Amino acid sequence: GAVVSQHPSRVICKSGTSVKIECRSLDFQATTMFWYRQFPKQSLMLMATSNEGSKATYEQGVEKDKFLINHASLTLSTLTVTSAHPEDSSFYICSARPRPRPYEQYFGPGTRLTVT
């Protein structure tokens, strides 16, 4: 149990285009989902926290107009990287917290974004 999936697993896009990444909790409902970003040889950096049905809370330094997060249901959150640039190339990882067990948190396999 407690599986989180992401789609796509890797994506290449041209500079200036937008890319959407989906995160799903497959066997549980998640009231809270998180998006992280990881650059090569660095640790995970939290980008934002989203609760179902409400606006996401972004960490300091993360542009909310560039990284659009939608948490429309208890099993789905999406991250859209708008007007992507090469410096947005990174490993994006989502995470979900089960509804009745807030002390647990599970991570997706990650999405490798390359902007050319």
Place this chain on the structure above:
Amino acid sequence: DAKTTQPTSMDCAEGRAANLPCNHSTISGNEYVYWYRQIHSQGPQYIIHGLKNNETNEMASLIITEDRKSSTLILPHATLRDTAVYYCIVRDNTDKLIFGTGTRLQVFP
């Protein structure tokens, strides 16, 4: 900011116990100690967590000192597949998981 300090890297022979230390001297009474690991190019995997008692599951054991200022993750019989970066994180139930730099564990044959 991460509230933990871990060694940058450690080695362990296959079949031996791997003991990964973590210092969290500023931990507060309602904060738990969590351990995750990340194998190259994958999402982090939950290992174990605890508050003040020692914990054991099918993956590992967590030993927390009586003053809760430090802990040790024990992998009893390390295998090559345990090679990963191990993250020790402290948080309360409603807080975010903030990752530090972790310990890169290399298990060798």
